[in-house]
Amino acid sequence: MSTIRDVAKLANVSVATVSRVINANGYVNENTKQKVEEAIKQLDYRPNDVARSLFKGRSKMIALFVPDIQNPFFSELARAVEDMANKRGYTFILCNTDNDNQKEMDYLQALLQKSIDGFIFVSNTIKAIQIENVNVPMVALDRKISSGLASVTVDNRDGARQAVEHLQSIGCKQIGHICGPENVSSSRNRLQGYLDVVKKEDWLTSDFVQVGDYNIRGGFHAGLEMLKNNPSIDGIFAANDLMAIGVLKAAEYLNIPVPEKLSVIGFDDIELGKITSPPLTTIKQPIYAIGKQAAELLIKQIEDPETEVKSEIHDVELILRASTKESGEWCF
Template identity: 55%
Template sequence: MVTIRDVARFAGVSVATVSRVINNKGYVNSDTRIRVVQAINQLKYRPNDVARSLFKGKSKMIALFVPDIMNPFFPELARAVEDVCNVHHYTFVLCNTDNSIEKELTYLNALQQKSVDGIIIVSSTLKKEHIEEVTVPIIALDRTFGVELSTVKVNNREGAREATEYLKLLGCQCIAHISGPKNASNTEERKQGYLDVVKNDDWFSCNYIVSGNYNLQVAKGVITKLLERHPEIDGLFVANDVMGVGAIKAAEELGINVPNNLSIIGFDGISLGETTSPTLTTIAQPIYKMGSRAAEMLIELIINNDSQKKTEEFSVQLVERQSTRPRGREE
């Protein structure tokens, strides 16, 4: 493998001169610079990024942890982070954790050994003691941890209230909630928003809340059982769009007409919701903006070494589609 010393010998200059040319730092006269560049090209020299990162203590690398790459929400988020990384000349690394604490800790250890500059984490399993051991800047995205970190999220509780109130406005008399995994912070926030609206209604029962674990197949199964046990349910607030698709499929297999007999609203605003039949009404998050802002905040932390914690909370938007009955129409 060609080394920087080989380039220096070929160009007839010192190793320090080659280093100045590569890093574009310090004075090198134009003739010498041309010789060095020609030597690099002829020898096909490529700088050793690992060695340079060890020397500088920086890798120009940012990692994003996501719990389920099969959920379309996370590729959309990842695209935004990657775009910002590219603009600032950072290498982007995507880590799919499968909601496994073992995988998350393995990634954390490996990335720190490679001098990763910063990490954006979407996690439901990492704990305070795990985060406190990390020596590089971290941004929490979409979910919060039991430790003070800079965070980018949406107002989940308010969005859930809006979703549930919307179903009431449409005339739904019995509204159930399909929640996410128990250990995800946004699961609790969305459930609380639902409860804010319905907990004092005469018909309400905790039996109308079941967990679909943010997974399509899991949600489809639990929703099928829920609707079979409680045929009175005429509205579903589903805590993410992937489960919302599961709800539509469950209703279809049970012969329940959506939206005439059952209105369904999801949460996220992913493009998958536009491809279902009927299309999925949803509370849309500004996914690209969230990912972009998380990446920008992380790069600011890396460059400025600023320890001040920030929380940026985005608003959500109701997107009306075909899975809910039209406004003003009550059975």
């Protein structure tokens, strides 16, 4: 493998001159520049990225932290961030944190030592105080970390209201809610949207809200308990699609036909929800668009530190499929 010294020797210039050409830093006359470029091509020389990052203060690397890569929602987000990073010439690093704050901090410190250019966090465990001295650009995605950190989210509360109002519009009289972890901002906002619609109903008790932890198993057990304790429930809004799929399995276990006796609606519109039996009615958030937007905001901060980056809130959309009665035409 050729070195920078080999290039300098072939071009009959100093190592410093080769460095100036590679990094486009400092004056080099055109004839000398051409000789260096020809030597680089002839030797198939590839600059050491670590050395370049030390020289330029940039690594051309960005990292995305997600709590659970097995959740299809996060893998779809990661694809969007990676696509945008690659398009802009950045290396993409994916960190699966398991909702473990210590693991997040270990990743953070390790990557800062490698001159990482920026971070995108999907986290409900990182505290603002833990990152206040991090001197690289950062963006929160899907859920907020602090008011001072730029974020890309959707209107979770409005989406939840749409879900519950749709269940009411098709005749559901008693509607339960499977929520996510209470320390996740998206979960709290979706719960509030549910309560906005049903808080004055005389049937509402604490049994009508169960925690499902944003996964299929949690949705199954929460749905099982809710339906056993409240057999009059005829509609369930789950705060993400994985939990809604768990509710479908709970209904199947209890021999409750969906949607004839129970209508189920989720949130996210992951690909898996399109092939469940029945296919899942959901609140669609633009997963790819918000991942792409987060990467764009981060790269904008990296390349222009003086730029003012504002948080973005995206709209959501009701997608009708066969898990809710009277849905009519439904789509993929």
